[in-house]
Amino acid sequence: MDTQPPLHDHAALRHELAQLQQQLADLQHANGLLQEKLAAALDGTGLCLWQGLPPSGELQVFNLQDFKPDDMASHFDVWYAKVHPDDRDSVLANYLAHLRGDSDCYEAEYRTLGPDGKVTWLWDRGRVIERAADGAPLRIMGAHADITRRKESAQALQRMAQHDALTGLLNRSAFYQRLSQAIAHAGRSGGSLAVLFVDLDLFKQINDRHGHAVGDKLLQFVAQQLQQVVGDGDVAARLGGDEFILYLHGEAGPPAVAAVGQRLLERLNRVQLLDGLAIDLGASIGTSRYPDDGSNAEALVQHADAAMYQAKADGRHRVRHYLRPPA
Numbered sequence: 383m384d385t386q387p388p389l390h391d392h393a394a395l396r397h398e399l400a401q402l403q404q405q406l407a408d409l410q411h412a413n414g415l416l417q418e419k420l421a422a423a424l425d426g427t428g429l430c431l432w433q434g435l436p437p438s439g440e441l442q443v444f445n446l447q448d449f450k451p452d453d454m455a456s457h458f459d460v461w462y463a464k465v466h467p468d469d470r471d472s473v474l475a476n477y478l479a480h481l482r483g484d485s486d487c488y489e490a491e492y493r494t495l496g497p498d499g500k501v502t503w504l505w506d507r508g509r510v511i512e513r514a515a516d517g518a519p520l521r522i523m524g525a526h527a528d529i530t531r532r533k534e535s536a537q538a539l540q541r542m543a544q545h546d547a548l549t550g551l552l553n554r555s556a557f558y559q560r561l562s563q564a565i566a567h568a569g570r571s572g573g574s575l576a577v578l579f580v581d582l583d584l585f586k587q588i589n590d591r592h593g594h595a596v597g598d599k600l601l602q603f604v605a606q607q608l609q610q611v612v613g614d615g616d617v618a619a620r621l622g623g624d625e626f627i628l629y630l631h632g633e634a635g636p637p638a639v640a641a642v643g644q645r646l647l648e649r650l651n652r653v654q655l656l657d658g659l660a661i662d663l664g665a666s667i668g669t670s671r672y673p674d675d676g677s678n679a680e681a682l683v684q685h686a687d688a689a690m691y692q693a694k695a696d697g698r699h700r701v702r703h704y705l706r707p708p709a
């Protein structure tokens with residue numbers, strides 16, 4: 383039996399095939415243009431587009447500008463394992479809240495850890511674009527970007543705002559902030575803490591005799607000594623000029639506080655050899671304690687300052703504790 387289609391059907395099929403091939407070529411061309419536009423839009427942004435399929439946990443990445451394929455996780459569990467342990471809870475809570483429909487979008491800034499332990503900060507944002515009839519999320523699409531440099535600059539700025547440029551110690555405002563937090567903590571836990579106000583003796587003479595640059599080096603030396611006498615959780619700072627301050631946390635009774643002050647004086651009293659110069663460096667130290675001598679940072683510092691003036695008046699290079707004026 384002859385099963386060949388009639389000749390005119392062949393012609394019709396060929397025509398249809400040619401049309402389909404043309405449509406395919408048009409679609410490929412349009413797709414190529416879309417890819418070019420997407421690449422142009424993303425160029426230089428550092429953005430990486432991703433799609434997640436919550437039912438299977440599969441993750442896909444659509445563009446790899448600035449990224450290597452191995453940087454990308456192909457499954458939710460792999461991505462989650464890369465997130466810094468300290469950031470996991472908050473990122474996951476944010477992501478799940480959005481999958482549940484509790485938020486308009488998922489958005490988080492978090493650290494990831496590379497195999498070599500390298501930390502990369504990511505900004506990540508996504509939105510569910512397809513849900514099942516019962517509301518279960520089927521597809522989520524989003525983008526992430528490497529924000530490590532921005533984070534590092536912000537951290538450097540924060541560091542500069544909190545530290546003294548010459549000595550690297552905390553500055554006045556950061557110290558007050560820390561001391562206030564320590565007082566609040568001690569207040570809740572029934573603990574005590576001590577403040578030591580340190581003012582160098584006759585520093586103007588040292589500057590005048592040896593020059594400002596030598597004075598600067600001495601201030602840096604004093605800062606190092608302060609850091610040597612404080613323990614874990616204690617804080618040392620430069621208030622400005624030749625004034626330094628520190629607080630000791632925990633059960634710092636008067637003898638222990640005086641002993642720390644004395645240790646510091648011994649360290650400073652050694653004649654310092656600096657640039658071939660022998661410099662006799664001294665300091666007067668005033669101390670106050672929470673809660674006996676003040677209930678807030680300002681009062682404690684003020685009273686330690688008053689005790690420091692008493693140390694100066696008593697002959698300098700000594701430690702004095704704040705004495706409440708007689709009522």
Ligand SMILES: Nc1nc2c(ncn2[C@@H]2O[C@H](COP(=O)(O)OP(=O)(O)OP(=O)(O)O)[C@@H](O)[C@H]2O)c(=O)[nH]1
Nearest residue numbers: 581582583584585586587589594595597598623624
């Ligand atoms: N080298 C240097 N000197 C500073 C700096 N900041 C402040 N000073 C100087 O530190 C000196 C502080 O002197 P004063 O506190 O007035 O008095 P003193 O000479 O230490 O005398 P007493 O405090 O009475 O023992 C001043 O001469 C300031 O110019 C600094 O950053 N570097």
